[in-house]
Amino acid sequence: MAVLHYTLDFKLRAPADVSATVRGLQSIFQEQEMTENVHDSEGLGYLATFVGKNGRFAILRMHSHGLVTFDLQCLEGDDVAQVDNLLNALEKKLKALLDGNIQRIKRLPVLIRGSDVDRYWPTADGRLMEYDIDEVVYEKDSAYQNIKILHSRQFGNILILNGDVNLAESDLPYTQAIMGSGKEHYAGKEVLILGGGDGGILHEAVKLKPKMITMVEIDELVIDGCRKHMRKTCGNVLDNLKGDCYEVLVQDCVPVLKKFAEQGRTFDYVINDLTAVPISTAPEEDSTWEFLRLILDLSIRVLRPGGKYFTQGNCVNLTDALSEYEMLLGRLSCKVDFSKEVVCVPSYMELWVFYTIWKK
Amino acid sequence: MAVLHYTLDFKLRAPADVSATVRGLQSIFQEQEMTENVHDSEGLGYLATFVGKNGRFAILRMHSHGLVTFDLQCLEGDDVAQVDNLLNALEKKLKALLDGNIQRIKRLPVLIRGSDVDRYWPTADGRLMEYDIDEVVYEKDSAYQNIKILHSRQFGNILILNGDVNLAESDLPYTQAIMGSGKEHYAGKEVLILGGGDGGILHEAVKLKPKMITMVEIDELVIDGCRKHMRKTCGNVLDNLKGDCYEVLVQDCVPVLKKFAEQGRTFDYVINDLTAVPISTAPEEDSTWEFLRLILDLSIRVLRPGGKYFTQGNCVNLTDALSEYEMLLGRLSCKVDFSKEVVCVPSYMELWVFYTIWKK
Structure with a gap:
């Protein structure tokens, strides 16, 4: 009560x-x-x-x-x-x-304190937000994280991983932003999605007729939950882990990226849709920043000349974290350039920064 | 303290x-x-x-x-x-x-309770929201309302009238939605704006080269505050109350609408950007609903055949209020049809419904 x-x-x-x-x-x-x-x-x-x-x-x-x-x-x-x-x-x-x-x-x-359905999910910059959540749709603890899908009256179902609002069914602007805001041509291209277990990017990318999409998501329980409860986001792309032009590998992306790099396999677009806090099992990750750098370095290695790496950054108010990320971009093993964009993602209730990164 | x-x-x-x-x-x-x-x-x-x-x-x-x-x-x-x-x-x-x-x-x-700068501005459906507000930029009590302009780190300055978040400098999506979401041709047209003291609609409409825009805003102090502190919203259109293709009347819109109706003056577009709670001095307004109906009836009377009336509705969650408004549309003195659109206005932190209404 x-x-x-x-x-x-x-x-x-x-x-x-x-x-x-x-x-x-x-x-x-x-x-x-x-x-x-x-x-x-x-x-x-x-x-x-x-x-x-x-x-x-x-x-x-x-x-x-x-x-x-x-x-x-x-x-x-x-x-x-x-x-x-x-x-x-x-x-x-x-x-x-x-x-x-x-x-x-x-x-x-x-x-409202101690209710069955928790309505308070703070922003990334630590502000108090009351969501219009009326139902817990899905809740599981996987080997990697706590997974919740909550129903919001206005945003539809919302995926929350370890207490962080990840994506709601209303949040097509997130998916569009992390795919390059409609300015890229996916037709005939090879695409690598890191994370992305909600299926949003995969669903949108498949429509653009790429040659092949490889998605590497570590957590099968995220896929299971979203397949059932985030249909507006993923459509039917998660119904099978393999389709005409895509394959979903349920694996830790770090060893997969390393294998691709060793094999010399490359992609036109790498989309990093991993959670902000690393849940990979890679031993290199002393800290979030080291993990970010590891992923970035490996991703740039599998990027074709002229290819692009897309990722979400952070909320616009966390200026220190954004600066630190941009400094990190200057210290990669390969020289890169970047652009950024501020986007309003409906369920985030704060403006969010997205990055496009490419080899110099 | x-x-x-x-x-x-x-x-x-x-x-x-x-x-x-x-x-x-x-x-x-x-x-x-x-x-x-x-x-x-x-x-x-x-x-x-x-x-x-x-x-x-x-x-x-x-x-x-x-x-x-x-x-x-x-x-x-x-x-x-x-x-x-x-x-x-x-x-x-x-x-x-x-x-x-x-x-x-x-x-x-x-x-944070009792601070100099109040960060808590609830949504229209009554949820608790903490804004990233760090400064009170402008505060005045006019003859009609309390006017605040507060600075948000991410949204820029925000206009708050009688405690209601009206518009932030980030909120171009509001202005675009209430102008017909880019699907209308304003060039050479006659436009009437009711309210709109922040200058956002006027600023965007002027760019589209209409024949003439008439704006009727009751509260000069809103115009004064926004002219100085909402430049990203109004540009320079409020620097003078008269321009090449626009005129701002600092008057109650009810008698102005009546005069226009009597004179047979008509418009291609009527944009109702009045506050949700009436502050007009018209004696007919027994209730908010009566006021809404009065404005609607008068607006439809000054609308040219083929013309359109645009207005904001409410947040998507206030379904009763939205239904009541739509019922009201069926009881006007002139038969009308309508369409609606749900839009994400960044600073509102809830999805908002906008209406387009036209004579049947």
């Missing part, structure tokens, strides 16, 4: 008269039959907690620097009208008591 | 042994010199509050149905490393104590 956590904050222009305000609010808590407990806050304003019926619990704090915070936690299934009444009555009374001294009133959407 | 509010929740598979768990955690609070206060929670599990140094305040609750919630509130400027230590120590200890019984551990990004 979830806990609903309501907040109501009054930011003031100047410290308020604590005792008058507290006195003015007392009748509200009494009407709600909440038992008050005033805590010693060591001279830092007023702090009281209130225990009410049905497990309701509230905290009222008047900070001496001029901020009033109110928290109300109650159990899912509690009487919503009563809870609303309390919050409305408190807001109205505080408005009256603090009249003229209010800079901002903020009542955030209720925080 | 803001209050930082941290949460740490453990969702359990089965109710935990409360006394053993609480005993196991005690040393952590003692080390942090936090004074415990156990509350009577009327048989609904365990509830304790802790007052610590520098105004720190914590709540530990072990719900009898198998959920542990922990809240820690501290003041902005508190020692982040110490706070992190407490949360990390608590998470580690709880993991050990509840080993095998944990379904989910959730630590949300910190809630």
Whole structure:
């Protein structure tokens, strides 16, 4: 059973008269039959907690620097009208008591804590996002990662790997961006996809009549989940691991890339759609950066002259990570050049950088 | 000064042994010199509050149905490393104590309450969103509304009217959608824009060489703010209220529409870019729906045969509001048909519906 956590904050222009305000609010808590407990806050304003019926619990704090915070936690299934009444009555009374001294009133959407379906998936730059998720469609722990497919009312099913939003059925702009934003000619070309277990790139690339697509995805359970629950993304390309012009190898891409490099096998396009955090079993990966460099170096080795390497970068706000990646591009065993593009991927809720890289 | 509010929740598979768990955690609070206060929670599990140094305040609750919630509130400027230590120590200890019984551990990004720059702007369907806002660029109360322009690191400046995210400098997809998604020919046409004070539509429409654009925006302070702080959106079109092929009337659009209808003046395109909640002074507007109908009826009256009326609808999740709007379209004084399109507007963080409406 979830806990609903309501907040109501009054930011003031100047410290308020604590005792008058507290006195003015007392009748509200009494009407709600909440038992008050005033805590010693060591001279830092007023702090009281209130225990009410049905497990309701509230905290009222008047900070001496001029901020009033109110928290109300109650159990899912509690009487919503009563809870609303309390919050409305408190807001109205505080408005009256603090009249003229209010800079901002903020009542955030209720925080839902411990529910069966978790709606909070932060952005890559660590911001709080509440998704419109109403169902857990698929959840498995593979040998490599935790795999979830959650249903969003607006975005369709969303693939979440180890807690990171990977791709939703709404996110064709991601797939288009990581394929070169429609500016490349795939017809007759040889394509290598690293990762890509959701099938989105494979599905779009097959339509463009390439000569051959090789996809190397380490995690069969990702493919299994997406085959069933991400049909808008993968169509029917994952129904068989082999098609007219494609083959899916369920393997770690590092040894595969090494083998291709040794064999002198090359590709027109290499698309790196691996997860941000490495899950390969390659021993070289001391760190994420070393792994990225390993993949890049190997990929550039299997790239034909005139070929292109596509990859997602990061959210635009993680400027340090983006700079570090670009510095890494200058330290590869083979000289490369790159361009980048900022794209809005619907379910990411933050702008994302994509790279195109080629041999100099 | 803001209050930082941290949460740490453990969702359990089965109710935990409360006394053993609480005993196991005690040393952590003692080390942090936090004074415990156990509350009577009327048989609904365990509830304790802790007052610590520098105004720190914590709540530990072990719900009898198998959920542990922990809240820690501290003041902005508190020692982040110490706070992190407490949360990390608590998470580690709880993991050990509840080993095998944990379904989910959730630590949300910190809630920042009462800061100078408010980062929380919920979606139209009421979900909690934290924007990467770092500066209040413009704030005015006009005769009609509260106007804010806030700076987002990724979206550029964002116009917020009465607490509603209206448009960011990143949001060309909004402007393109409300102009017919590039499928219309504006050259030589007569265009009427209702609202549109940010100048985005005017800026894009002027480039398409129409015969004449008339824009009717009620709020001069919106124009003033956007002229200075939304240059990526409006370019230089708001520098003067009259240009070669456009005129901006700073007026309530209702009497203007009535005058145009009486005069028999007509337009090829009418673009309704008014705010969702009416701020017109027209006496007819008993409700939002009546206002919408009034604007629609008047707009259709000034629409040439073959002309089109464009407007934004709502977020895709507010299906009731969308249905009601479509029902309204069936009850206009003149028969109309419509089409709709779902568009991803970067700063909205939810998918948005746009309508094209024409006389049958």
